[in-house]
Amino acid sequence: MNPQATPRYDRLSQAFHWLTAIVVTIAFILGPGGFGRLMHEGVDPATRIDIVWHESLGILVLVLTLLRLLWVAFRPAAPQFEMSGPMHMASKLGHIVLWLLLLALPVTALLALGSEDHPLTLLGGVRVDHMPWIADSAIAELADWGDVHGFLGDTIMWLAGVHAAAAIFHHVFLKDGVLRAMLPGRK
Ligand code: HEM
Ligand code: HEM
Numbered sequence: 730m731n732p733q734a735t736p737r738y739d740r741l742s743q744a745f746h747w748l749t750a751i752v753v754t755i756a757f758i759l760g761p762g763g764f765g766r767l768m769h770e771g772v773d774p775a776t777r778i779d780i781v782w783h784e785s786l787g788i789l790v791l792v793l794t795l796l797r798l799l800w801v802a803f804r805p806a807a808p809q810f811e812m813s814g815p816m817h818m819a820s821k822l823g824h825i826v827l828w829l830l831l832l833a834l835p836v837t838a839l840l841a842l843g844s845e846d847h848p849l850t851l852l853g854g855v856r857v858d859h860m861p862w863i864a865d866s867a868i869a870e871l872a873d874w875g876d877v878h879g880f881l882g883d884t885i886m887w888l889a890g891v892h893a894a895a896a897i898f899h900h901v902f903l904k905d906g907v908l909r910a911m912l913p914g915r916k
Pocket of ligand 1: 752753756757760761762763764765783784785786787788790834835838839841842849874875876878879880882883885
């Protein structure tokens with residue numbers, strides 16, 4: 730372990746973590762069911778506040794995740810805890826999959842919109858009506874990206890639930906400071 734390491738994540742990593750967790754949860758709650766039907770009926774998604782917020786928060790998740798990954802490259806070493814090999818592996822794997830989902834969710838959403846030629850509609854009246862670089866690419870045909878995106882949205886919430894339960898298990902039963910490491914407080 731790096732002698733500089735502290736038993737807590739630095740403040741910026743904590744802020745990124747909790748802000749992302751809140752934004753992902755709200756975006757999930759606003760996940761637009763029946764989106765395909767609405768588009769089929771000719772509804773302009775810009776007139777649906779739930780869709781506009783969902784897409785804006787989702788894009789915010791992408792921005793936060795890219796900034797956060799940049800910070801991970803430069804930040805002080807993350808705290809390390811004594812734990813069994815399999816538990817350490819499970820924790821590492823869980824984090825990697827969460828990181829991948831945080832990136833895959835916005836990407837699959839853009840693929841879903843671009844391949845069906847639906848507009849991206851964000852807060853402040855920002856909209857992108859066509860994404861020809863997606864519509865014209867072979868990747869658009871590879872899958873029903875709306876279904877893939879919805880499935881990944883459900884998956885991140887399940888995984889985040891297991892991840893949160895694991896953190897609480899560490900706190901209550903193992904009493905090893907893993908949860909405290911992500912909570913604000915003195916180092
Ligand atoms: C953390 C980020 C996100 C989460 C957790 C998330 C979650 C979800 C979920 C669970 C659904 C399915 C809802 C249902 O069928 O009831 C959904 C649908 C959708 N989301 Fe997201 N989403 C995220 C980011 C985004 C972004 C960035 C955009 C736009 C750029 C977006 C656009 C859409 C659209 C258009 C649908 C409807 C897809 C379809 O049915 O064809 N989402 N989202
Ligand atoms: C959508 C919700 C969540 C997502 C996407 C998420 C994602 C992540 C990621 C990517 C990391 C690695 C952080 C880094 O290296 O900077 C992490 C760490 C952590 N998360 Fe979450 N998290 C979520 C919710 C929660 C909740 C609700 C709790 C607690 C109840 C929690 C507790 C922790 C703890 C304690 C760590 C540090 C674990 C360690 O160092 O082994 N997370 N989380």
